[in-house]
Amino acid sequence: MASSSILDTRSILSDRTVNDEQPQTKLPRVSAVGRRIHGWSWQAFPVGMGTSAVYVVLYGLKDRSPIVASIETVFYFLNMALFLLNITTLLLQAIFYPRQAYRLLTDPVKGIFVPLVVLSFATIIIGTINYAVPHHVGPNVIYALFWIYVTLAVLTCFPMLMIWFNKPHDLTHFTPAYAFLIFPLMLVGVVAFNTLRVIPPEDNRALGVLLVGYFFQGLGFFMTFFYICIYIMRIMMTGFLEGHQANGAFVAAGPPGFTALALIKLGQCSMEILKHQKLVSPMAGEIWYACSVLGSLLLFGLAIFFFVFGALPWWFKVHKELKDILGCWALTFPNVGWIATLRELGRIFRIPGFSVVHTIFAIIMCIIWAVLFILTIAAFVKGDIFTSMPEDVIKDSVLTRHESEGGGAVSPV
Template sequence: MDATAPDEHRQASLSQNAHLGVRGRLHHFTWAWFTLTMSTGGLAVLLDRTPHKFRGLITIGTIVFIFNLALFLCLVTAITIRFLLNPNALRRSLIHPTESLFFPCFWLSMSTIILGIQAYGVPSSGPWLPVVLRVLFWIYVACTFLVAVVQYYILFTGEHLTIHSMTPAWILPVFPVMLSGTIASALAADQPPDQALPIIVAGITFQGLGIFVSMLMYPLYLGRLMGDGLPAPDLRPGMFISVGPPAFTCLALIGMANSLPSGYNFFSTHPYSIEVLQTMALFIGCFLWALSFWFFCISAISCINGIGHMVFHLTWWAFVFPNVGFTIATIDIGTQFQSQGVLWVGSAMTILIVIIWCFVFFHHVNAVRRRKILWPGRDEDKEG
């Protein structure tokens, strides 16, 4: 056999790919692209929640929110075109051991849109919008619970993953339904008591589901780190996913406790229970915040150690979204304790999140331009 044949074949393949058009590149448009919109939507929510606002910040947040809506529509259009041009691509994307883990990012993007509508739409709209958000909440809960069940079933029965390949991305299928609690904490305050209480009960129920499934995953993750060491430098930003579950649970517990309808139903006969639950939520939130902070430190040190060896992947957006939850949780704790020191820390973290978002967005655009992603063999749909 001619020894130069593989090289010639590789050169021919590269030459063919060099002329890959938009249609060919869209063939590799994966669910992982929705990490962009879940992070951008999270940034918009954070700008609304940051404690030290300057004039025009809400306008900036509104622009970011609208920009995220436009991005989301573009991404939905692009992935729809991919599935229309390649009829079997949808099924393959949902059973692929890597790409399928990013399908929940679509739903996480939806959660940030709902939160953004609450933050920027409700204050300037009529009473009809809270009703719409209430309907969206229940649809979201039903769909994401179905995702959490079906996707894990597919992972359990499909191409098996090994503990040596374990990453925090294994948490992602339950992440969207876990954010039901975060959404409930934001929506409940503007709902009538007879609607707010069911929303809070659903929120605490599925927030509990999400955090407990995450807790079951953490020993596998830590065991993988102890046995095999850190992931490759390119994949280390994904370690920040582990920051998200305790952080979002912290802010959800505090928010839902503060939105409990006083004088209604159970709380009319147990009037002091609200104060008790608010105190419990705050201290349990501190407990969870510490776990989130520990994961943050481990992830940050690991990424710093890998600087210089990192090539952009869409998992870089994990620099943003989980840390949005961590920042809002810090702000909520500072607000409850009336600590200006903690609130200033939250404001400083907000500035860092904005800088990191700009950094990742620049590298994202540059990676597309330089064919580092959206290219054969370089995206989450690759085999092997």
């Protein structure tokens, strides 16, 4: 018994010696800022786009008071601040957590929000035309910004489409939000007619902007229309969208709404440009405009249908949780197109009621923005959005011995 006790004591002492000799691995501390940077995503851009939706809709009001114009300017600068915040945070993420940045780019679901950075840039261009021209920015700058936007749209959309189409997708989980991959190309027409507001019709550059606007508007609309057709097939198979996907139903109203607006405004521009530059025929501009108004009216009806089709079951299908608040921003910017078209059709056909309805929806847009902005801040403070678990941050920060010769570590933010 005594010898057995001695052996047990020696065994315990031996184990303690071995354990003392083994280095204790201490996990690095993860700061709150590091968790925020790691947890940031491209889904932050809809917040800025929803903010821009307010000043775009308010700018189209029939009677704008100086107070309303001042409110629009505040929203314009707030949109730019949010844009810079998102760009800076995602850049820091790419520097300190390249694995997470690459994961977001190649993710078949989260990656669809990458093109929204280009859409946000488009809203800044439109705001600059509304509030900075001609006192602070000249037409040459706007012309350059237009081509920069077209370049960014092409360079962003096509690679993301290659990534998305490289993997199969289940139609039973399809959502209209997948059309975000095409949205920047579809919005070229909207940026084009805003650019033509500051370029004289007799300027040779105006024709290029007009044709490029029509070209990409057609390309973008028909591609997004194919996505919408798949969306109709999906709800035929599974019923209305549920959960966070219920917000995506409003995205279907975006392509026909923005295309209807672009056709009217580009048609107006074509009347002056083709006439001054004596192209096609003396009546070409008038014919283009007439056809644009007819096509716009048809698409306007389609946009209204998709809006109502998404709005009626929305409250009963959406999950009312703060963690899903970012998806609710789809209630704002996709509806800007048909709301602005409503104002244009009222002007063309001299229907005062359309202006009244436009004003009502502008007020509703402001209320929705206020509610969503407050809830988004609440979700951010509670950590329901834009934050990662410490272990996820450490996993993407620390290099394993197989990945680095020295077995070193990347210091987390």
